[in-house]
Structures are given as structure tokens and as C-alpha cells.
Amino acid sequence: MAGNTFGSAFRITTWGESHGPAVGAVIDGAIPGIEITAEEIQKELDRRKPGQSNVSTPRNESDTVEILSGVFEGKTTGTPISLLIRNSNQHSSDYDSLRDTPRPGHADFAYAEKYGIRDHRGGGRSSGRETVGRVAAGAVAKKILSEFGIKVVCHTTRIGGVSADPDVLSKLSFEEIKNNIEKNSVRCADLTTAAQMEAAVAAAKERGDSVGGIVEGLICGVPAGLGEPVFDKLDADLAKAIMSIGAVKGFEIGVGFAAAGAFGSVLNDAFEIQNGEIRTATNNAGGILGGISTGEIIRFRAAIKPTPSISKVQKTVNTAEMKEAEISIQGRHDPVIAPRFVPVGEAMAAIVILDHLMRNEALHLLKTNQTVNQNK
Amino acid sequence: MAGNTFGSAFRITTWGESHGPAVGAVIDGAIPGIEITAEEIQKELDRRKPGQSNVSTPRNESDTVEILSGVFEGKTTGTPISLLIRNSNQHSSDYDSLRDTPRPGHADFAYAEKYGIRDHRGGGRSSGRETVGRVAAGAVAKKILSEFGIKVVCHTTRIGGVSADPDVLSKLSFEEIKNNIEKNSVRCADLTTAAQMEAAVAAAKERGDSVGGIVEGLICGVPAGLGEPVFDKLDADLAKAIMSIGAVKGFEIGVGFAAAGAFGSVLNDAFEIQNGEIRTATNNAGGILGGISTGEIIRFRAAIKPTPSISKVQKTVNTAEMKEAEISIQGRHDPVIAPRFVPVGEAMAAIVILDHLMRNEALHLLKTNQTVNQNK
Amino acid sequence: MAGNTFGSAFRITTWGESHGPAVGAVIDGAIPGIEITAEEIQKELDRRKPGQSNVSTPRNESDTVEILSGVFEGKTTGTPISLLIRNSNQHSSDYDSLRDTPRPGHADFAYAEKYGIRDHRGGGRSSGRETVGRVAAGAVAKKILSEFGIKVVCHTTRIGGVSADPDVLSKLSFEEIKNNIEKNSVRCADLTTAAQMEAAVAAAKERGDSVGGIVEGLICGVPAGLGEPVFDKLDADLAKAIMSIGAVKGFEIGVGFAAAGAFGSVLNDAFEIQNGEIRTATNNAGGILGGISTGEIIRFRAAIKPTPSISKVQKTVNTAEMKEAEISIQGRHDPVIAPRFVPVGEAMAAIVILDHLMRNEALHLLKTNQTVNQNK
Amino acid sequence: MAGNTFGSAFRITTWGESHGPAVGAVIDGAIPGIEITAEEIQKELDRRKPGQSNVSTPRNESDTVEILSGVFEGKTTGTPISLLIRNSNQHSSDYDSLRDTPRPGHADFAYAEKYGIRDHRGGGRSSGRETVGRVAAGAVAKKILSEFGIKVVCHTTRIGGVSADPDVLSKLSFEEIKNNIEKNSVRCADLTTAAQMEAAVAAAKERGDSVGGIVEGLICGVPAGLGEPVFDKLDADLAKAIMSIGAVKGFEIGVGFAAAGAFGSVLNDAFEIQNGEIRTATNNAGGILGGISTGEIIRFRAAIKPTPSISKVQKTVNTAEMKEAEISIQGRHDPVIAPRFVPVGEAMAAIVILDHLMRNEALHLLKTNQTVNQNK
Numbered sequence A, B, C, D: 001m002a003g004n005t006f007g008s009a010f011r012i013t014t015w016g017e018s019h020g021p022a023v024g025a026v027i028d029g030a031i032p033g034i035e036i037t038a039e040e041i042q043k044e045l046d047r048r049k050p051g052q053s054n055v056s057t058p059r060n061e062s063d064t065v066e067i068l069s070g071v072f073e074g075k076t077t078g079t080p081i082s083l084l085i086r087n088s089n090q091h092s093s094d095y096d097s098l099r100d101t102p103r104p105g106h107a108d109f110a111y112a113e114k115y116g117i118r119d120h121r122g123g124g125r126s127s128g129r130e131t132v133g134r135v136a137a138g139a140v141a142k143k144i145l146s147e148f149g150i151k152v153v154c155h156t157t158r159i160g161g162v163s164a165d166p167d168v169l170s171k172l173s174f175e176e177i178k179n180n181i182e183k184n185s186v187r188c189a190d191l192t193t194a195a196q197m198e199a200a201v202a203a204a205k206e207r208g209d210s211v212g213g214i215v216e217g218l219i220c221g222v223p224a225g226l227g228e229p230v231f232d233k234l235d236a237d238l239a240k241a242i243m244s245i246g247a248v249k250g251f252e253i254g255v256g257f258a259a260a261g262a263f264g265s266v267l268n269d270a271f272e273i274q275n276g277e278i279r280t281a282t283n284n285a286g287g288i289l290g291g292i293s294t295g296e297i298i299r300f301r302a303a304i305k306p307t308p309s310i311s312k313v314q315k316t317v318n319t320a321e322m323k324e325a326e327i328s329i330q331g332r333h334d335p336v337i338a339p340r341f342v343p344v345g346e347a348m349a350a351i352v353i354l355d356h357l358m359r360n361e362a363l364h365l366l367k368t369n370q371t372v373n374q375n376k
Helices: A038-048 A092-098 A108-115 A121-126 A128-147 A166-170 A174-183 A191-206 A234-243 A256-261 A338-359 A361-375 B038-048 B092-098 B108-115 B121-126 B128-147 B166-170 B174-183 B191-206 B234-243 B256-261 B338-359 B361-375 C038-048 C092-098 C108-115 C121-126 C128-147 C166-170 C174-183 C191-206 C234-243 C256-261 C338-359 C361-375 D038-048 D092-098 D108-115 D121-126 D128-147 D166-170 D174-183 D191-206 D234-243 D256-261 D338-359 D361-375
Strands: A011-016 A022-028 A065-067 A081-086 A151-159 A213-220 A248-253 A271-274 A277-280 A298-304 A314-318 A323-327 B011-016 B022-028 B065-067 B081-086 B151-159 B213-220 B248-253 B271-274 B277-280 B298-304 B314-318 B323-327 C011-016 C022-028 C065-067 C081-086 C151-159 C213-220 C248-253 C271-274 C277-280 C298-304 C314-318 C323-327 D011-016 D022-028 D065-067 D081-086 D151-159 D213-220 D248-253 D271-274 D277-280 D298-304 D314-318 D323-327
Touching: A011 A128, A011 C022, A011 C081, A022 A128, A022 C011, A038 A065, A038 A128, A038 A338, A081 A128, A081 C011, A108 A121, A121 A128, A128 A151, A128 A338, A151 A174, A151 A191, A151 A338, A174 A191, A174 A213, A213 A338, A213 B256, A234 A248, A234 A298, A234 A338, A234 B234, A234 B248, A248 A256, A248 B234, A248 B256, A256 B213, A256 B248, A256 B298, A271 B314, A271 B323, A298 A338, A298 B256, A314 B271, A323 B271, B011 B128, B011 D022, B011 D081, B022 B128, B022 D011, B038 B065, B038 B128, B038 B338, B081 B128, B081 D011, B108 B121, B121 B128, B128 B151, B128 B338, B151 B174, B151 B191, B151 B338, B174 B191, B174 B213, B213 B338, B234 B248, B234 B298, B234 B338, B248 B256, B298 B338, C011 C128, C022 C128, C038 C065, C038 C128, C038 C338, C081 C128, C108 C121, C121 C128, C128 C151, C128 C338, C151 C174, C151 C191, C151 C338, C174 C191, C174 C213, C213 C338, C213 D256, C234 C248, C234 C298, C234 C338, C234 D234, C234 D248, C248 C256, C248 D234, C248 D256, C256 D213, C256 D248, C256 D298, C271 D314, C271 D323, C298 C338, C298 D256, C314 D271, C323 D271, D011 D128, D022 D128, D038 D065, D038 D128, D038 D338, D081 D128, D108 D121, D121 D128, D128 D151, D128 D338, D151 D174, D151 D191, D151 D338, D174 D191, D174 D213, D213 D338, D234 D248, D234 D298, D234 D338, D248 D256, D298 D338
Parallel strands: none
Antiparallel strands: A011 A022, A022 A081, A065 A081, A151 A213, A213 A298, A248 A298, A248 B248, A271 A277, A314 A323, B011 B022, B022 B081, B065 B081, B151 B213, B213 B298, B248 B298, B271 B277, B314 B323, C011 C022, C022 C081, C065 C081, C151 C213, C213 C298, C248 C298, C248 D248, C271 C277, C314 C323, D011 D022, D022 D081, D065 D081, D151 D213, D213 D298, D248 D298, D271 D277, D314 D323
């Protein structure tokens, strides 16, 4: 047990159930002296919040964050930052019928098998609401990273059968992607395709169904040298961080699964000298070689399954009576998860990068010393 | 730094460079009283060993394991098991030309950036030889798991443009897959396709090139309830374990990236009652829901990139002179990595499962107690 | 950084500053299905609360705990338990004069050196108020341990020059010690000596001074076999847990420092058979041999320094002006810490024992299996 | 289980049994580019080695260390350093009589209870020989610390009834202590008292008995700011590290248990300005306040019990026959452990300091950045 803490030098612990009193996170290892406000965290929480459009659940959560510790006179102190978000909208009775009928595609059955006890109200701890703590903590990580010039963005590249146009995406700058995704409900940076994605979501919703997607993550400004082989490789930790988010079924770095069909001569990124620096001509590696950042943009992708909660009738069992049953899940549920994954994926990616950045600093100390020695 | 230990309750630490005196692993947390011999570990090392066919490197490593601690009178004692494998075949001078020319697709550049110093002989710690320690430790994990009825197998499902036939695979039992993969050099359980894969490998080799692939892992016998949400989910830890293996560019659980194009109504695995037990009619989830095992077979896939070492001429830089250069990598190199990933993937998967099994036992204790109490 | 999490299988994370909005703890790894109420936790917090007598600070803290997660329908669910205690009585302005004058014996200077920034209000994170989170989490640990028949108590054995009578203590049962310590303000189980201790405290207070003490901890019902050599030995982890509490300057297990002057023939505890069980005739070891519990009572002691905050004038420096200064600390401060250490020591000891209990359960599983095999 | 790894950013894993093939350690997180030779490690192992005088066991161990990885061209590479020491002198048959008779004061009984299986030859993993791995790893830590100007020494201050003269010790410099302890078999820096200690040891040996002692540790050159409150405090981690060494029954920092009888006004270390720096007039705190180093010398003490193996007849039980028995332990055993604790204590203290040093460097990075920003 005890799997609710992530990270080593920069470490978050999240807690809270969907329909309990509150959810939250404790951040340990934040660099002291960084300016941070509740508003900055709130902004990220608002991006995660549902009810903003017809593709996300109309549940009206206020999700107001309170900073309970670790910040003094507007700056981090290096002590734990405790973040609290009250659950304001709890229709627990909506879920009474689910006490004995595990929802297909949900964690209900697995939790009951594991713990012997289960908070059936909205999935309890397995609810997507658990990500509130991640996003709040990630907001702090993103703020600290920005002090080092490191930026993270996620954007939807596929919804169901509709994919963003790679040519369109390749012409967008990091900032353009960041701006474009807030212009549509599916968070797709290719604005033309975004409309088609929205139509695909609406069609699925119409049928009482849901649809999956793919989200790409980009991390800019990471210096070469982050990642701790052979187990805590940067891509391995990114994979764990992203796969730990509910509904994620796959993770790729760089070309990912396309590597299976490729030849080495094509896939290897040639080294070259650009403006006096060693860079790679291409970035099929996705910014990581041997588990260590190369200084190029880090590029990953996550496969997100369709929302398991659908109103279409599904087969399940009644565990109390041990007989087969049918279920039609009513209530407020997004017909697609991918767009809401965006802020969560950004949060987890930021946490991984910051954690590795802080694990690596002794090397910088040494490099400084070496410089000093050379001056002698 | 310090990223060479994996696991929590069952924990391995690996060490060793490609052309240093030896490689090895320390296993901490092995259940005491389990019979284990050097021969059982050797058998797995022999599966990893190159030189067995024309698709794997002709380097003639003896790779003899020595058990240095933790086993007494043929049984584990619960104390650390130290495993040592001497490097017997060290042609370090082969690599002299690589001191200042990072190989494209290799970790050479990233290591130099990170550590400021690099063992250039055969990649040093970033060499595939690092996996010897993983396989040795994994052999112990597999032996312990077998005491609990848990079995792991990996098999190649794709090499370059050639994929195994899903219909053929679906008719094979776990044991048939296990047997079939040892009948061909690409470790493909679909024996007809295996020959085509071998041809694809040979063709790439002929051109001085290399080719990628996909390997699927199957884990049978895992009880429902393993995995520690919300960060140490079973699939998240499997992802980290698999992605930490060199050359892996992607990870999927269950349907994986295919989930992106699927509808919820199709992807959700309906619950049903089979022989008095709750099971799922399908297994699109891959045996894990909400990060917890469901009792179904756990199914994952890894995307493996082509061997970066190719004899074809590639562009790189000379870091000492800071000018562009060309490189043609000679020596003994597999033109494909996927088949040799098989024993490594099995090892890491076994380690993850055993680690989570041991992290979970307090629950079993409680269940036992509850039974006792009910008897009062 | 990031040192605010303790434990492995049962893990607590505490947060909060003396004069911030709140303090609290997150518990991860609590066994599911255990009944726990806010009242049970409150009871322990009330034991920690100052203002109960003339030896403890008159600050009137309400310290009401709120359970924010991890408990459903009165039982633990196995998910993180978040505990929140608002700080209700914040006279921050009392501390304005301390912004630039580190208090001797306090962590003020060290925090400023470490973090470059410091919450000077009442010590911030270094305040004794930090222990609220430990006590709240410890209450849950104690409740779970009680389900396994394990009990923990701490009691004051020395204050300044006054020591409890060993003969009196040796005749008291565990329950009598537990009851006696609540009968006096110094938490001494030897009621006659307690009065002298109270007088010693009053005398120090009268002089604007403070006084140190020793607290002994007893843990009953721990089965043989807990502790993970060679680093996570049970006594090593107890030492860390106790030494991590503010003001503790020493830790002993069993005879402790008296071992230095003893002969092996006297100190070794002879094994004997009592009621068909192997026991030791004496318990100089304090219930732990080789870092593993022996089944005897675990006995440890902690040396607690005098309260550093005293009204007597002390020498210090003004760090802003870099010149020497004087300080007389006013406000509400206990003249002795030892009695208030009691509930904190119990909490940390309980957490260590529960953590090791949960780390050990795979062995129990194996023992069960072995029995089954022998039945074949 | 799994308790054989210590440290976080600088991490050691030790392995090996007294009478198995070998013992050793794996070091993870060593700063790259540090010159280290087998000879430097050997020198520390030789200090640990028995047989140097009549107070230590005459067992003639060669204890030759082999560096198996992590060092290339004479320098650390940042990858794991694996150290191997073969066990050359294994008289296992000496121990046959101990298979069923646990030695009083030894871990035999506790190991058997924990693991259900035990390597009875010389205590197996619980043997003092386990410390070989600690000392080898500590030699690397000491070498790295010396690059930062940090030095560690331990010296015996008490054996049985004989204590070193505090006045003599207070006049010795760090280097004098370091030199003096190698001039006598008890490693006492007060050379006059050393002779009396040697006599006390000889007298105990004569009677077939053994005697305890106290060892003090001094750490110089640690900058202010090391230690991670509230759990990974520097003194808490030192306590764990020292208490994890076999035979240690107590730990003190600064004045330690003497704090119990002291007044706050006497114990508090006044701050003052010395040569433009803030220092304390006294160092009762032992160089650590609030779990963070203050920049003063760190001073700790360990209480070491008498060797449990004595030739005097002791009572024990025969566990196979479940009846009481007698035991007289023959063979080569030191009549005192304290002097041999010295190199082990130094090793563990060095490991703790280096670990915390490396955990703290992100702060230094930030300080550097702030300077840079101010220059803009």
C-alpha cells in the first residue's frame, strides 16, 4: 500500500475522494524564495474544471484552492506547501445504485477486491476528481520551472477517428500551441481539425457513448543531463507519471511505436553543430537518449481511453446477489477525457522534470568547483 | 543521481559497465526459504546471451553467474542476494575511436553532458550489457512468483514491417507461446511469421542497417488487488520498469493506443459470472483497472527501436575538435534488439509483480484476522 | 530537501507552521476496514495540547481535528487519510522582534542559513506546534496497532535533578503507568516523585529559566521478527523517529549508555523456556536484538533538552545589522518540554512499529503457505 | 523486508554473510570525476580488520577490496561503484554446535523468528563482518567529502569503567585525535588513559568476559544548512545510521543525556560574531539545531555494548529439543567492540553527511541564480 506520494527531491502527496469533504496535495521540496499566489494555482485548477463547454461535464465545481502552509509573505519557504480544495457539490445519492454494481471500465471492482471496502460515491479515490491535487501541485512545479526557463504544454492530437494535421502542428510555435488549445473545447492546437473533433464528441454523446483520444506533451528548455539511469531514466519516470493518470492506456516518447517499423539509419538523430552547440538534426528520440535529456524538446504522447461512464446499457453483475445485471450510467459525465487530461498531463510532466532537476544539482556544484580549480 | 535501485518491498540494485571487470545485481527482500540455484539463474542469462543465431551479436560471452550471498544450503535466507557475472570478453580498443565521437541514437552524448566524464568503451553503463543484472535478478523474482502460481512471458509480435498474425496468437496457450519463442531467433510465437521476420532482419543487416520491433508481455496468475493507487499503480510501475530498459520508445497496457479510436461502449469490459466468479467477458483493459489488477491476464506491449549501432555511414560530431564528422560503427552488433528484449522484459515485469505482491500482504493478514474473528 | 514524509509501508507526511492558517498530516497505507473517529484522534491531540497546568504553556489552542479523506461510513478505506487542524490563536505580532535576532537554542539561525528565508513567527515549521500532525497521525497508528494487541506508552522518568524511583516503576503494570501519567502535570508514573518534579519545574520558571528531562517509552505486544536489517533495524528506525522530534538530544534502547560500563556476562539476556515459549530471563536488550524484535517489551529512552525559550536575558546577534544583541523571550512558553513529549513520542513509536509490521507481512503469507504444503 | 539500502541522493546497498563467499557494497550517486583508488578503500578496510592487537580478534582476514564498476581511468564516473571483498577464512564447522542454540545477546534467535531460516555460521548477515561493506562504501564517501573540506573522525572515550580525560581531549586538535587513535589498540586519543583501557580489556578477556564502551564522533567542515526537517533531520539520520551498526545501544548529539539535568540558560548556545561570521560561543547543541547543521563541529556519541560472544558459560535453550541448555562460546572473538566501531562509525557518519550534502544542492543553484539576477 502507500502509493500516494510521487517524486524524490520534489515530492507530492495527494489525498481525497470524489464525494468526501475535500481533496488536496502536500508539496515537499519546493525551492524557497519563489513567489507564488493562490491565484496562480487557481488558474490551473480552472483549466481542469469541468462545465466549460458541451464536451465536458456540466458539474459546477467551484474548486477554490487554499494555501495552508509553506508560503510566507508571498514566497515559498522550503517547507511543505499544503493545498486544500473543498468538495462543494456532492450529490452522493446519485451513486446509491452503484454500491453493488461495479461499472464496466471503472476501478470499482478492483478497489473492492483490493481493500475489501469501497467508497462507491462517484468512484471515491479512483475518480477523476483525484487529479485536482495533481493539478494544484503541478501549478507550483510549473511556476518554479518557469524560473529556470522550462515550459510544459499538452495538446490533443486525436479524438476518436479525427487526428490533427501534423503539417499544421509543425508550423506552430510552442506559444501558439499554448494559446490555440484554449480556443476550443477539445484543446486541439490545429483549429480546423478541432471543429471536427468537437463534432465527433457530440456524435458519441448523442448515442450515449464516449470516445478516446491522444494527447501530446512538449517540454521546452530542459538542459541536457537530466535523468538518472538505469531505472530512474527521465522517460521511465515520465512514463510512470503519465500512466498513473486515470484512463491512460499507452505512453510514447519521440517516435514511439513508429520505431517498430523504422530502420536505424532513418531513426538515429545525426549530431551536428548549430551556432557552436552540439544539437541533433532531427529529434526522433523525443529529447531523451539513454534516459537522459539531450537538450532538445522533450516530446511524449499519451493514449486516453473513452470515458467508461456511458448512458448506453452495459452488462455487469450485482456483487451482493452474485447475479448478472444491467447498468445505464446517468449523471454528469464527459463523453471524452482527453481534453481534460491536458492540464493533468502538464502537471505530472512538470513534477517529473522539477524532481529530476533537483536530484541533479550536486553535479552543478561540482562543475562550479571544477571551474574554480581551472582558474587556479 | 542514484537511480540504480528499483522496487520497494522487493528491490534490486544493478551495477556494472560493458567493458569493466564485471556486472551484477543485489536483490533485497527475497522471501526466505525459496529454493534457488545458480543454474536456474544461468538459464535466464543464457536466454539473454548474444551469439545464438545470425540475428544476435556474435560476441561470445560466457556470462557465468556466481551467487555471493543470501542463499544458504540451497535456499534463500531473506538477506540480500548478490549476483556477480564477470565480463570475459573485453575488446576495449574497438572503441577507442568513439572517445570523442558520440554515436547517433546512443546515450554517449547525454552521458557526457550529465556526468562530464564517460566510459566510452561499448557505451559503459548505457550498454545493453547492463541488462545482465536485471535478467539475473529477474530469474530470482520469476522463481519466487512461480511459488505463487504466477508466470510471465514476453514474445515478439512485430519486426520492422512484419507482424505476427493475431488469429494465430489468440489460439496459442501461455505454454505454447513460451515454447514457440525458443524455436526461432526472433522469439516470435507465430512460427510462420517468424521466418519472415528473420528474413527482414537479415535484409537490414545486409544493408548495414537495423530494424525495430514490438514485444508483448503476458502475466498469468496475478490475483485481483495488486497495485497501489494513485501513483504506484500496477500499470504505472510496469510502464516505468519497461521504459527503463534501453531502446524502448513506447508502452501500452491492454488495447493501448487503439483506445484512442475506440468507443466506450466497445472498449468497456462487461462483468459476468463465470463458474461462480466475477470475471470480464473481454480484456481490453489488459488485466488492470484503476491501476489495480483485476485477476485477468495482464497484457502489455513495448515498442523497441532499431539497434542504433549500424555500419552504414552516419553524421556526427567530433566533440574535442567541435567539428562535424562521419561514423561507421563496426564490431559485433545485433541488427535487431526486440528478440533480446524478451528475457529482459520478463525480468522487469516479474520484479514489478513481486514487489507489489509483497507490498500488499498486510491486507491478507487482515483478511485472515477477519475470518478468525467471524469464527468467534 | 523534501524530508517531511516518514515511513515506508505506513507513511505519514506532515505540514504546517506555527502561525500559518493550519497544521496537519496525510496518512498513507492505513489498513482498510478499521473503525476510527475524529474523537479518537482528538483525544490524543488534547493530550498534546498546552494549557492544562502550570507546567505547560497557557496558550489556549482549540486544536480541533477534521478528517478530510480516507474514512467512509466510520471505517478506513485504505486510501490516504488527510487530517486538518486549524491554527486558531495566532499572535504573530508577538514575534516581530525576532525577525532579525535568532533565539539561542532555537532553529532560527539554521533555518535562515538553509532556506535563505524564514517564517519567524513562533519558529514557523520548527515550532513544537509541528508535532500536532505527528500526534494526529499517531492516533490512527495507535488505533490500528490496538487491533493487533500492540500498545505504546511514554512516561517521564526524570526532570532536571529529580528522577523517578526505579523500584516504584518496576512494580507498576503497563496500564498503571498509562493511568498514573495523566494524574500529574509532568506525566511521571511515580506519583511521589511527580510532585518533586513539579516543584523543580516551578522553581525554574520562577527564575525565568527552563529544565530538561528524560522520557521512557514502552511498547507491549510486538511479535518477534519485526525490523529489517541491516539499515532499517527496528531500533535504528525508532532512534530516527524519536530523534526527529524537536528538543531530543539522545536515544537509548534497553540499558543504553549503561552498556558502556557493563560486562558481557551481565548484560547478555539468557534464554529460557517459559510456558513452552522461548523467552529471555532479563531484558537488557530492550526487546530488540540484531535490529529485530524478540517478543519482549521494547524499552527506549529519550533525553529532552530544556525549553530554549526563556525570559532570562541571553546573548545573541542582530543578523541585519551584524552586531551583538541581547534577547529576553516573553510570551507563553513551557518551562519544560519532557511532559509534552510524551504523546509525541508515543505517536512516533506507534508509527515505526506499524510501518515495520506492514513491511513484514509477506513472511506471514509464506508461513501460511508452508503450513499448507506440509498438509499435502 | 528490504532494509539493506541506506541514503537517498548518495545511497549504499550492502550484502554478504560472515561465512558466505564474499561481502560487499554498491554505491549509487557518487559524484563523477573524483579520483579514487582501491588502495584508499583498502586503507579503511585495514583499519577495520581484526588481528592487529590483543584486544581484537586474531582472525586473519585479508579483506582485499576489488572495484568492479563505476571507476574509469582512476575517476568515478557517476555510475554505481561495486565493491567486492572475498571471505578468505571460513571455519564454518566452528559454528556447527550453534545451529540449534541461540547465543545470548546475539541476533540468532531474532533472525530465526523473523526469517524461519538462518545462516548459523558466525551469525551470517548479523555478524560484525557485515560492516566490511559499510567501511568500503564509507571510504568513498570520506574521499568525496574531503574534496569539500569535510572530515570525520571517531575515537573511544570510554571502555568499561575507564573514561578518557575531557581536559586532555579538549586540548587536542582534530588531526591530533586522528593520529593518536592509531597509536593504541583501543583507539583512545587520550594516550595515558588508553593504557588503562587496554588493561581493562585484558582483564575482562582473562575472565572469559567482555566489556562495553563509548565512542565519540566529530565532523568538521560541514557548512550550515544541511538536514531536512522535520523527519530527515541531520541528527535523526545520524542516529539511524549509528544505531543501525550492530552492538550500539545509545546515541547522543551534543550534550546528549546531560541535557536532562541542565537548565536552559546554561545549555543554550549564545550567538556571537567571530571574524565577521555568526558563530555560537559554546557548542552544547553539537553542531545541529532544529535538525539543521549550524556550521559548528558536529559531535555525537555512541554507546557500544560488550561483545556478546564470551567463553564464560551462559544459559540458553536448545530450540530443536525445546529444553534449556548451556553454552560457552569458543573461537576468535574480540573482548571489546568499541575500538572496532571507530572506522564503521566514521563510515556511516560520512555517508549521512554526503547524502544530505547532495540532497541540498538545488538551494545552491538557486543562490547562484539569484546572484546572477542581481547582476542584471
